Amino acid sequence: MSDGSNGHPRxxxxxxxxDQLGVEERTAMDRHLASCEDCRTELDALxxxxxxxxxxxxxxxxxxxxxxxxxxxxxxxxxxxxxxRFVVPATIAATLGAIGILVALQWREGHFGAPATPExxxxxxxxxxxxxxxxxxxxxxxxDTLSARQTRPEKESIGREALDKDVKLSNEPALExxxxxxxDERVQVGVEGGVPGGVVGGVVGGIASGGAAEPVDVExxxxxxxxxxxxxxGVAAPAAKAEAVPSCVDRWSDSGVRxxxxxxxxxxxxxxxxxxxxAVRGIGLWRGVADGRPYxxxxxxxxxxxxxxxxxxxxxxxxxEPPTLAEGTDCTGISIALTVVAEPASPTxx
Amino acid sequence: xxxxxxxxxxxxxxxxxxxxxxxxxxxRRAFDLLVELHLPQVWATVWRVLRxxxxxxxxxxxxxxxxxxxxxxxxxxxxxSTWLHRIAVTRxxxxxxxxxxxxxRASDPIDLxxxxxxxxIGTPLGxxxxxxxxxxxxxxxxxxxxxxxxxxxxxxxxxNTYEHIAETLHIELGTVRSRLARARASLKDCVEGRAx
Numbered sequence: 001m002s003d004g005s006n007g008h009p010r011x012x013x014x015x016x017x018x019d020q021l022g023v024e025e026r027t028a029m030d031r032h033l034a035s036c037e038d039c040r041t042e043l044d045a046l047x048x049x050x051x052x053x054x055x056x057x058x059x060x061x062x063x064x065x066x067x068x069x070x071x072x073x074x075x076x077x078x079x080x081x082x083x084x085r086f087v088v089p090a091t092i093a094a095t096l097g098a099i100g101i102l103v104a105l106q107w108r109e110g111h112f113g114a115p116a117t118p119e120x121x122x123x124x125x126x127x128x129x130x131x132x133x134x135x136x137x138x139x140x141x142x143x144d145t146l147s148a149r150q151t152r153p154e155k156e157s158i159g160r161e162a163l164d165k166d167v168k169l170s171n172e173p174a175l176e177x178x179x180x181x182x183x184d185e186r187v188q189v190g191v192e193g194g195v196p197g198g199v200v201g202g203v204v205g206g207i208a209s210g211g212a213a214e215p216v217d218v219e220x221x222x223x224x225x226x227x228x229x230x231x232x233x234g235v236a237a238p239a240a241k242a243e244a245v246p247s248c249v250d251r252w253s254d255s256g257v258r259x260x261x262x263x264x265x266x267x268x269x270x271x272x273x274x275x276x277x278x279a280v281r282g283i284g285l286w287r288g289v290a291d292g293r294p295y296x297x298x299x300x301x302x303x304x305x306x307x308x309x310x311x312x313x314x315x316x317x318x319x320x321e322p323p324t325l326a327e328g329t330d331c332t333g334i335s336i337a338l339t340v341v342a343e344p345a346s347p348t349x350x
Numbered sequence: 351x352x353x354x355x356x357x358x359x360x361x362x363x364x365x366x367x368x369x370x371x372x373x374x375x376x377x378r379r380a381f382d383l384l385v386e387l388h389l390p391q392v393w394a395t396v397w398r399v400l401r402x403x404x405x406x407x408x409x410x411x412x413x414x415x416x417x418x419x420x421x422x423x424x425x426x427x428x429x430x431s432t433w434l435h436r437i438a439v440t441r442x443x444x445x446x447x448x449x450x451x452x453x454x455r456a457s458d459p460i461d462l463x464x465x466x467x468x469x470x471i472g473t474p475l476g477x478x479x480x481x482x483x484x485x486x487x488x489x490x491x492x493x494x495x496x497x498x499x500x501x502x503x504x505x506x507x508x509x510n511t512y513e514h515i516a517e518t519l520h521i522e523l524g525t526v527r528s529r530l531a532r533a534r535a536s537l538k539d540c541v542e543g544r545a546x
Contacts, residue, residue, distance in 0.1 A: 014527070050506040054506055056487060072411045
């Protein structure tokens with residue numbers, strides 16, 4: 001209990017109110033209150049205030065909120081599924097690549113047809129040879145070499161980390177509130193930046209992921225048929241970029257771009273936005289359905305124009321020319337207000 | 351009608367452990383029922399911390415999406431309502447911390463001086479009519495720092511123990527005490543129209 005001004009134990013009143021004082025402190029407070037009208041008034045006021053906070057009105061729950069939660073769950077499931085879809089084949093491809101390298105090394109060493117598990121000396125020799133060639137040895141794909149990771153080339157450790165991330169992804173997480181967004185980030189890196197860029201990425205990843213990202217085709221872009229658009233509409237595997245791109249989950253700035261989209265099927269529209277965002281490793285923020293409040297598609301700055309034209313090509317109006325983005329974070333958001341119309345929006349017949 | 355709804359909720363509460371088990375197993379319908387069951391509590395908690403309708407809608411959605419994702423990690427040591435409550439408070443506080451929120455609220459700084467009450471008069475709280483008290487309270491709560499609003503919500507609105515508040519907000523017990531005292535004193539000054 002701390003004394004306030006003029007000897008009035010004002011801070012202690014709060015604890016007294018909640019019956020949090022010890023016996024001695026409570027007795028002292030009782031004694032003080034008996035002789036201090038100011039403190040009694042203060043205590044009454046605090047008590048009334050606390051009661052009022054308890055009685056304060058909570059606005060009614062929007063009638064469609066439960067349905068919106070359901071749709072958010074659907075969207076989250078779709079995104080997670082689509083992320084996993086690329087992890088598993090890429091992981092398998094990486095493993096097959098490592099096995100291929102093993103076979104090649106065994107062949108080079110003249111061990112083809114020898115026992116499957118090399119003797120220790122042979123293992124060392126294979127490892128020495130792999131170091132000389134700057135390629136991973138046969139044991140790369142096994143867990144017993146994890147401890148030796150630091151001695152391997154950097155690419156290898158990146159590939160191993162990516163595989164580790166895949167494993168984490170397949171295990172459902174325990175609740176760790178503040179790490180959830182990080183988990184999303186791990187997923188993104190594991191799927192789109194990790195495996196293809198890892199140890200076998202140079203050998204296999206390019207094949208598995210369809211090669212490196214292509215620059216925007218200006219002619220196609222102007223027709224609104226950007227690569228992003230094709231990916232989004234054609235459900236093609238997203239192109240992988242070798243360099244690490246920061247996640248958009250944690251921080252992004254508003255681009256100031258505001259679009260409107262007349263749609264007949266909100267679920268389909270959500271999926272389109274989700275695909276577009278996912279194709280550039282951005283995120284879609286689901287902020288309500290067709291009630292005038294916007295969805296926000298958050299994308300990396302360097303893919304902004306692609307997404308801008310992709311949205312325009314889908315019929316999002318209000319997008320004239322992409323603005324010059326202000327300096328800021330690596331990711332930026334485009335707001336799109338959905339309006340449900342009875343029929344798909346189409347040009348008025350003359 | 352109301353009786354039916356109450357009976358339905360009570361029935362669902364009885365079945366909650368089974369619903370949780372099914373939801374962990376991937377039964378989406380079971381999770382939807384859990385959402386219906388706990389939506390009012392989560393809504394109220396998030397509203398009391400944020401006091402912003404659209405933000406509350408967004409965060410409540412986030413809470414259930416997070417819960418759905420994390421449900422396999424729910425071990426049943428605590429009640430589901432306690433578990434959800436913790437997610438709700440954390441998410442609400444995180445929401446305020448987000449950069450976009452900081453930007454938006456930067457143009458609307460917390461300024462107790464700006465509260466719309468007759469400042470020159472300084473009416474004692476005890477003399478305020480109930481309706482006027484509630485109006486001023488709503489204004490002043492919205493202007494309080496979110497950390498203070500959170501402790502007030504958890505204690506005065508939800509009657510949680512100091513220990514539970516400390517655990518939920520990841521702060522020391524002493525911090526709960528001091529924060530509550532300061533929040534109550536500031537709120538009282540604000541409601542009475544005096545400088546905080």
